[in-house]
Amino acid sequence: MAPNIKAQTESVVYYLLADEDECDRSYGDVESDSKEAPGDFDPVIIADRLRTIGDALNKDQSFTKAIKDLTEAVTEEAVATVFEQSVETLCETYVSREAALAPELQLIHASVALGLYLKKNSPALKDKVRNAMSNFLNSRVSRWVAQQGGWDKVPVAM
Template identity: 50%
Template sequence: MAPTDSQVEWQTERIIHYLFEDEADVQSRVFNDEYVHDGPGDPDDSFDPVVIADKLRSIADAMNDDRRFQAALADLKQAAAQAAIEAAFSHGVEAVCEAHVAQGAEVAPEMQLIRASVAFGLYVKKSSPELKSKVQNAMAAFLNRRVGKWITQQGGWEKVPDVAK
């Protein structure tokens, strides 16, 4: 059964939670059933936020050398001070995404947004750890608003190309 919009929103929040874990937690993490069964949905589904977060982390690592991250990070820091972080996060992701569109024209625009938001979010976490919780919230809101319906149409996060197991 395809997930509902609210289930995809919950899945997105869980994925981002594990995506933003500290490196020590990622290295020492042991699979636990609560990762899969602690929210809405069918407990027999194949959704595993830990696996999806790890896959997204590896995709994002490939984008970290882009100079646009520096400019977008400066904008995000300024916006955080002004409590406009969600808009700054969206702007930063769109700037990074536009730069990579020509490099991956065969990739769905929604997947480009996911890749850019994950890369940007993890870059901010690494460069400005004080913004971690604000960026997590902004990233969840951004992904749910911009690609949530598309993820639902794919059948949930576990069915998204390049993210699924």
């Protein structure tokens, strides 16, 4: 059976946006329904791998506009809406440069870049961004992540 992708996604996003003091590996109970060996899924390691790609879009004009829109959003619903629109805009710009990259990876990369930037520059939005990012990734890429065999099997490197 497949791993619990929703729980994996929430755990990966948690550690991706966590402060150092939050990285004690005790977030949630991420269980797998698969027969993989215990310990195959490590959200901290996956978050670290994703973090390495976070700076790729920071200088893009679309990225700058997306950040401005996100920092102006106040409610959690507004953050979620703007987050989704911003990721899609970034992917449209990014797709012409990285056409060989799977669309799902483009969504993941753009989400990671936005999330990390906001964590660093607008820490008050961290919880709202964490929720928006988890919901976005679960709704947009969870099926693809499941097809890969879970987050620990996703080829996140560029």
